Amino acid sequence: MSLESSNLNDHEFQVFSEWGxxxxxxxxxxxxxxxxxxxxxxxxxxxxxSNTRFLLENNNWSGxxxxxxxxxxxxxxxxxxxxxxxxxxxxxxxDIENINRIIERNGLTGDIGxxxxxxxxxxxxxxxxxxxxxxxxxxxxxxSLFGPRAKVTIPYNEKFNRTVAHYSNLYMGASIAALxxxxxxxxxxxxxxxxxxxxxxFVRNDVVGDLPICEPESAYVESxxxxxxxxxxNLTFVCGDExxxxxxxxxxxxxxxxxxxxxxxxKI
Numbered sequence: 001m002s003l004e005s006s007n008l009n010d011h012e013f014q015v016f017s018e019w020g021x022x023x024x025x026x027x028x029x030x031x032x033x034x035x036x037x038x039x040x041x042x043x044x045x046x047x048x049x050s051n052t053r054f055l056l057e058n059n060n061w062s063g064x065x066x067x068x069x070x071x072x073x074x075x076x077x078x079x080x081x082x083x084x085x086x087x088x089x090x091x092x093x094x095d096i097e098n099i100n101r102i103i104e105r106n107g108l109t110g111d112i113g114x115x116x117x118x119x120x121x122x123x124x125x126x127x128x129x130x131x132x133x134x135x136x137x138x139x140x141x142x143x144s145l146f147g148p149r150a151k152v153t154i155p156y157n158e159k160f161n162r163t164v165a166h167y168s169n170l171y172m173g174a175s176i177a178a179l180x181x182x183x184x185x186x187x188x189x190x191x192x193x194x195x196x197x198x199x200x201x202f203v204r205n206d207v208v209g210d211l212p213i214c215e216p217e218s219a220y221v222e223s224x225x226x227x228x229x230x231x232x233x234n235l236t237f238v239c240g241d242e243x244x245x246x247x248x249x250x251x252x253x254x255x256x257x258x259x260x261x262x263x264x265x266x267k268i
Contacts, residue, residue: 006212008192008201016053019196021139025055028137028191029113032207038112040103040133042066042094042126043119046075051116051139051199053081061113062086064106068093094119095158096129104132113137118199121160124153124174128182138188138202145244146175147268148220151255153178167231171247176200177216178255189213197221244268 004027005011011027012020037059041052044065055061065087067073073091076082082089092102103109115135117123123140146152153174154160162172179200180190188202191211200219203211228238228246238246248264 008212009195012195015058016049017051018049019194019198021051021194021199022054024192024194024201025051025114025137025139026059028201028203028211029055029059031211032136032203032209034113034136034207036110036112037061038108039063039114039116040066040108040112040135041116041118043117044072044076045069046072047079047089051118052114055114056085056087057081060085064088064090064103064108066090066092066094066102094126095122096125096156097158099126099129100132103130108133110134111136114139117141120162120172121154121165122156122158124178124182125156127179127186134204136204136207138183138204139199140179140202141173141198142176142179142193142200143170143173144176144197144221144223145170145247146178146252146263146266148175148217149177150175150266150268151178151181152252152266153255155251155253155260166247166250167233168228168243168246170228170243171250175216176220180216181255190216190219193219193221195221196225197223198225 008024011023013023015022039052044050044067070091073089076089109132112133112135114137116139118141165171183202187205189208191203192201226237226239228236230236251260252263253260
C-alpha cells in the first residue's frame with residue numbers, strides 16, 4: 001500500500017514553479033502512465049519561473065516553450081540549461097489561428113506528457129483550439145475572482161493584453177468551472193487546484209486511474225495574492241471582493257447562456 005497522501009495539495013513544493021505546482025506535477029507523473037516525456041508550455045517569460053522547468057532539469061523531459069518576447073526567448077537560449085537539456089524556445093504571440101501550426105512546426109503532434117497554459121488572458125480559448133497534441137496532463141491558470149460556479153471567460157480578443165484591457169491587471173482568463181467544462185468536452189477530469197488558487201490540474205480520462213476527481217466547487221481556492229494596481233501602475237494591495245468590484249463593468253462571456261454580460265451581473 002502506498003504511503004503517499006491522495007490529497008494532491010499535500011505534495012506541493014516549489015523549485016521553479018510560482019507556487020507549489022512542481023510538487024503536484026511530480027506526484028502526477030509518478031502516478032500516471034506517461035509514454036512520451038514531452039511538454040509544451042506557453043507564457044513562460046524568461047523561464048526562470050515555470051511549471052515545466054523542474055521536469056526538464058530534474059526528470060530529463062524534453063519540451064517546447066513559447067513566449068511573445070524575443071528578449072525572453074534570447075535569455076532562455078543563453079542559459080546553460082538550453083544546451084544541457086532538450087528544449088526548444090520559440091518567440092510567438094499565440095492565438096487560436098496559429099497555435100496548432102506553431103506546435104506542429106516545432107515537431108510535436110499526438111500523445112505528449114503535459115501541456116501548461118498561462119497567458120493571463122485567452123487561456124480558455126487557446127486550450128479549446130489546440131487539437132494537434134493530446135497531453136495526458138493539462139495545467140491551466142484560472143481567475144479565482146470569477147468564483148467556483150460561473151462558467152465564464154473573457155471574450156476572445158486575439159491581441160488581448162491584461163494591462164491594456166484594464167489597469168488593475170485583474171481582468172483576464174476564465175473561471176475554474178469554465179475550464180472544467182471544457183476539460184470534460186475534451187476528455188479530461190479535474191484532479192485539483194493548487195493551494196494558492198491560481199492553477200487547475202486536469203488528467204486525461206484514459207489515464208486518470210485512481211486519482212481523485214473533483215468538482216470545480218470542491219477544488220476551487222480563492223486566491224489571496226494582492227496583485228491589483230492603480231492607474232499609475234502601482235500595487236494597491238486590494239484583496240477580497242473589492243478586487244472584483246474594480247472590474248465589475250467589464251464584459252465576460254457566459255458559456256451557459258452563450259451571451260456576453262457585465263461581470264457585476266454574475267452570480268458569484
